[in-house]
Amino acid sequence: MTAATLAMQPAPRVVLQYRDVRKLYGDFVALSGVSMEVERGQVVCLIGPSGSGKSTLLRCTNALETLDGGELLFDGVPLPRDPASIRKVRQRMGMVFQNFELFPHKTAIQNVMMGPSTVLGLSEQQSRARAEALLVKVGLSDKAGNYPANLSGGQQQRVAIARALAMEPEVMLFDEPTSALDPETIGEVLNVMKALADDGMTMVVVTHEMTFARRVADHVVVFESGQIIEQGPPAQIFDAPIQARTRDFLGHLGWDA
Amino acid sequence: MNLDWTIIPASAGALARGALITIALTVLTMAIAVPCGIGVAMLRESRLRPVALLATCFVELFRNLPIILVVYWAFYVMPVVFGIAFSPFITGLVALSLNNTAYNSETFRSGIKSIRKGQTEAALALGMSEAQAFRKIVLPQAWRRVLPVLATTWVTLFKDTSLVSVIAVGDLAHTAMQIRSQSFRVIEMLTAMAAIYWLLGYPQAKIADWIHKKFGVTE
Amino acid sequence: MDFNYDPVLQSWRFLLDGLQVTLLLSGGVAACSLILGTLVGLARRYGPQWLRVVLVFYIDSMRAIPVLVVLVWIYFALPAITGWNLPPFWSALFALSFHLAAYVAEVIRAGIESVRPGQVRAGLALGMSGPQIVRKIVLPQAIVRMMPAFGSLLSLAIKDTAIAAVIAVPELMRRADAVAGQSYAPVEVFSTVMIIYFLIIFPVTRAVDMVYKRIAFLGRS
Ligand SMILES: Nc1ncnc2c1ncn2[C@@H]1O[C@H](COP(=O)(O)OP(=O)(O)OP(=O)(O)O)[C@@H](O)[C@H]1O
Numbered sequence: 001m002t003a004a005t006l007a008m009q010p011a012p013r014v015v016l017q018y019r020d021v022r023k024l025y026g027d028f029v030a031l032s033g034v035s036m037e038v039e040r041g042q043v044v045c046l047i048g049p050s051g052s053g054k055s056t057l058l059r060c061t062n063a064l065e066t067l068d069g070g071e072l073l074f075d076g077v078p079l080p081r082d083p084a085s086i087r088k089v090r091q092r093m094g095m096v097f098q099n100f101e102l103f104p105h106k107t108a109i110q111n112v113m114m115g116p117s118t119v120l121g122l123s124e125q126q127s128r129a130r131a132e133a134l135l136v137k138v139g140l141s142d143k144a145g146n147y148p149a150n151l152s153g154g155q156q157q158r159v160a161i162a163r164a165l166a167m168e169p170e171v172m173l174f175d176e177p178t179s180a181l182d183p184e185t186i187g188e189v190l191n192v193m194k195a196l197a198d199d200g201m202t203m204v205v206v207t208h209e210m211t212f213a214r215r216v217a218d219h220v221v222v223f224e225s226g227q228i229i230e231q232g233p234p235a236q237i238f239d240a241p242i243q244a245r246t247r248d249f250l251g252h253l254g255w256d257a
Numbered sequence: 258m259n260l261d262w263t264i265i266p267a268s269a270g271a272l273a274r275g276a277l278i279t280i281a282l283t284v285l286t287m288a289i290a291v292p293c294g295i296g297v298a299m300l301r302e303s304r305l306r307p308v309a310l311l312a313t314c315f316v317e318l319f320r321n322l323p324i325i326l327v328v329y330w331a332f333y334v335m336p337v338v339f340g341i342a343f344s345p346f347i348t349g350l351v352a353l354s355l356n357n358t359a360y361n362s363e364t365f366r367s368g369i370k371s372i373r374k375g376q377t378e379a380a381l382a383l384g385m386s387e388a389q390a391f392r393k394i395v396l397p398q399a400w401r402r403v404l405p406v407l408a409t410t411w412v413t414l415f416k417d418t419s420l421v422s423v424i425a426v427g428d429l430a431h432t433a434m435q436i437r438s439q440s441f442r443v444i445e446m447l448t449a450m451a452a453i454y455w456l457l458g459y460p461q462a463k464i465a466d467w468i469h470k471k472f473g474v475t476e
Numbered sequence: 477m478d479f480n481y482d483p484v485l486q487s488w489r490f491l492l493d494g495l496q497v498t499l500l501l502s503g504g505v506a507a508c509s510l511i512l513g514t515l516v517g518l519a520r521r522y523g524p525q526w527l528r529v530v531l532v533f534y535i536d537s538m539r540a541i542p543v544l545v546v547l548v549w550i551y552f553a554l555p556a557i558t559g560w561n562l563p564p565f566w567s568a569l570f571a572l573s574f575h576l577a578a579y580v581a582e583v584i585r586a587g588i589e590s591v592r593p594g595q596v597r598a599g600l601a602l603g604m605s606g607p608q609i610v611r612k613i614v615l616p617q618a619i620v621r622m623m624p625a626f627g628s629l630l631s632l633a634i635k636d637t638a639i640a641a642v643i644a645v646p647e648l649m650r651r652a653d654a655v656a657g658q659s660y661a662p663v664e665v666f667s668t669v670m671i672i673y674f675l676i677i678f679p680v681t682r683a684v685d686m687v688y689k690r691i692a693f694l695g696r697s
C-alpha cells in the first residue's frame with residue numbers, strides 16, 4: 001500500500017483498544033495479556049468456555065475492575081483512575097447484565113429514566129420523553145408502568161437495554177444478555193440487539209448464542225483461560241477456524257465447523 | 258462528687274451470687290422453652306382444629322406482650338390458679354418460659370416451613386417414608402435456619418432475665434439495686450451492674466454472631 | 477374463683493391516661509430510635525474507620541446490656557454524675573431509644589448488605605456516583621427488605637415502654653401496678669391490662685406483615 005492510498009482511506013476509528021490487558025484475582029490470573037480492538041460501528045462477539053475471562057474483560061472495559069497490567073484505551077485515551085473521570089467514561093458506555101439488574105423499586109420507565117435524570121441532570125419531562133421513545137424502540141411502550149416483578153425475563157432485559165441506551169452511549173457492552181432467559185424469550189432480546197447493530201451501534205457482546213454471533217458480528221474473539229486463542233471474521237471462526245482449540249470449543253456446543 | 262468504689266469488692270460475693278442466678282435463669286428457661294417450643298410448634302400443625310387454634314392463640318398472645326407484664330401477671334395469677342405460693346425464682350422462670358416457648362415455637366415452625374416442599378418430595382421419590390424424609394432431609398436443613406435464631410433468642414433472654422428483678426428474684430439486677438438502695442452508692446453500684454452484664458453478655462453476643470456467620474443461610 | 481372487675485371499671489380513666497402515656501412514649505421511642513439508628517447504621521457502613529470502631533462498640537454493648545440496666549443507669553446514675561435532672565418520661569425516652577437504636581442500626585446494616593452487589597454495579601455502569609447509588613438504589617431496597625425486622629422492633633418499642641414503670645413513668649403498666657396494689661383484685665387488673673397490651677401490639681405486628689407482603693417485590697432483585 002502506498003502512502004497515497006493510505007491517506008485516502010478514512011482511518012479506521014478504533015473506539016476500544018486493549019493492549020496486553022492483565023487482571024489478577026489474588027493469585028488467580030483472570031486475564032493474561034489480552035490485545036484486541038473494537039472499531040466504531042462494529043459488533044464484536046466474545047465467545048469461549050465458562051470462566052475464560054469474558055465477563056472480566058467487560059468489567060475492566062467499564063472500569064468496574066482496575067487493570068493489573070497493560071492498557072485499555074477508550075477513544076484513544078487510557079481509562080482514567082479518579083472516580084469523577086471514571087464516571088464520565090461510564091456515562092459514554094452502556095452495560096447490560098446477565099441478570100438484568102433492573103431496579104426492583106422502580107417501574108420500567110423509571111428504570112430507563114434513572115440515568116438521564118440522576119446522572120445527566122435532565123428534567124423530569126425530558127427524561128420521560130427519552131425513556132418513552134426507548135421503550136417504543138424495544139417494543140415495551142405498553143409496559144412502562146410495570147414493576148420488574150411483573151415483567152417476563154425477556155421484557156426485563158429489553159428494559160435494561162433501554163436503560164443503558166438512555167445515556168446515549170457510544171459503546172454498548174452486553175454480558176451474556178440471554179443466558180438467564182427462557183428459550184422462547186431469547187429471540188425478542190436478540191432481535192432488539194440486532195436492530196441496534198443495524199443502526200450502527202458499537203457493541204461488545206459476550207454470548208453463547210453462536211447463531212447470533214455468526215449472523216450479526218463483524219468480528220469474533222475466542223477466549224480460553226484468560227487469553228485470546230483466535231480472532232477474526234465470523235466466517236473464519238465458524239467455518240474455518242485455524243486453531244484446534246476453537247474447533248473443540250465449537251464442537252462441544254454442537255457447532256460443526 | 259465523691260466516689261467510693263470499695264463498695265464493689267465488698268459486695269463481690271452478693272453480686273456473684275446474683276450473676277449465677279441470672280445465668281441459671283437463662284439456662285433453665287432455654288432448657289424448658291426449647292422442647293416446649295417444639296411441642297407447641299407441632300400442636301399448631303395438629304389436625305385437630307381446636308388444638309391448633311389454642312396453640313396459635315398461646316403463641317400470638319405471649320409473643321405480643323411486654324415480658325415485665327407477664328412477670329407481674331404470673332406473680333399474681335399463679336398462686337390463685339394453683340392455690341399455693343411459688344418462690345419468686347419459680348415465678349420468674351415460668352414467666353420467661355411462657356414468653357420464650359412462644360418465640361421458639363415460631364422459630365421452629367418457620368425453620369421447617371423454609372425447607373421447600375420439593376425437598377420432601379424428592380426424598381419420598383427416593384422411597385423414604387414421611388418420617389424418614391422429615392428426619393433425614395428436612396430436619397438437618399431446618400436446623401441451620403433454627404440455630405442462629407435460637408442464638409439470638411438466647412442473648413435476648415439473658416438480657417430479659419433482668420426483668421424478673423421486679424418480683425425480687427435475687428438475680429444480678431435485683432441484687433445490685435438492693436445494694437444500691439442500702440449503701441446509697443448509686444453511681445458505683447449501677448455502673449458495676451452494667452459492667453457485669455456487659456462482661457457476661459458481650460461474649461454471648463459475639464458467639465451468636467459467630468453462629469450466624471457459620472450456619473446462617475443467606476437468600 | 478370469684479372475679480371482681482370493679483376496681484378495673486372504677487379506675488378506667490386512670491388506666492386510659494396511662495395508655496396515653498404508653499402510646500406517646502412508644503411513638504417517641506420508635507421515632508427517636510429510627511432516626512438515631514439510621515444515622516448510626518449508615519455511619520457504621522460508610523463512615524471513617526475510627527467512627528466505625530466506636531459505633532460497633534456502642535452497638536455490641538447495647539446488645540449485651542439489658543434495657544432495664546440502661547434505663548436505671550440513665551435515670552439514677554447519670555444525674556448524679558452530670559447534675560442534670562431529667563423527669564422520668566424523658567429519661568425513659570432517652571434510655572429506651574438509645575438502647576433500641578443499636579438494633580435499628582444493625583437492621584439497617586444487614587439491609588444494606590443484603591442488596592445484591594449487581595445492583596450497585598448497575599448503578600455504577602450508568603455513571604452514578606457512590607452517594608447517588610446509596611440514596612436511589614441501595615437504601616430504598618434495603619428499607620423494603622428490612623420491613624419485617626422494623627416491624628418487630630416497633631413492637632419491641634411498645635413492649636419496652638412497660639419497663640419504664642420501674643422508674644415511675646405513669647404509663648399503663650405502672651398504673652396497673654398501682655390499681656392492683658390498692659384493690660384486692662390484681663389478677664383481674666393485670667389480666668385486663670394484658671389484653672390491652674395485646675390489642676395494641678398484635679395489630680401493629682400484623683399490619684406491618686400485611687404491608688410487607690404487598691410491597692416485598694420492590695426490594696427483590
Ligand atoms: N471477584 C472475583 N474474585 C475472584 N475470582 C474471580 C472474580 N471474578 C471472576 N473470577 C474468576 O475469574 C475467572 C474468569 O471469570 P469470568 O467471569 O470473566 O468468566 P467468564 O468467561 O465470563 O465465564 P462465564 O461464561 O461463566 O460467565 C473465573 O475463573 C472466575 O472464577
Ligand SMILES: [Mg+2]
Nearest residue numbers: 054055056176
Ligand atoms: Mg461471565
